[in-house]
Amino acid sequence: MTAIRFTQALLLGVVLSCSSAFANQPMMIDHHAAESYAKDFDVSTNEAERRLRIMAQAEDILAPINSALGDSISGVSFENEGEFKLRIRTTSTQD
DSSP states (O other): OOHHHHHHHHHHHHHHHHHHHHHTSOOOOOHHHHHHHHHHHTOOHHHHHHHHHHHHTHHHHHHHHHHHHGGGEEEEEEEOSSSOEEEEEEOOOOO
16 A cells, blocks of 8 residues: 555544544534524534534544644645535645
C-alpha cells in the first residue's frame, strides 16, 4: 500500500469513528447560531446543530490524527458547502 493510500485510509477510519461519536455527544448549541448556519448552508436546523457540535469538538477529533500523522499534516479545514467534510491535507509523498 502506498504511503498516500495508507494515510487516506487512516484518516478515513479516524474521522468516521470520531465524527459519529462526537456528533451525538450532549452539548448545548446556540439555537440562533444553528438557525443562521442552516440558512447559510441550506441544511436543516438539526443538521446544522450536528455540524456545529462536530466543529466545536474539532480538537478532540484531531488529537488522534495529529498523533498518527504529526508533521505531515499541512492543513485542516471543514467544508460546509454540500456534503459536510473534514479535509486534512498532508505532505506525504507516494512511494
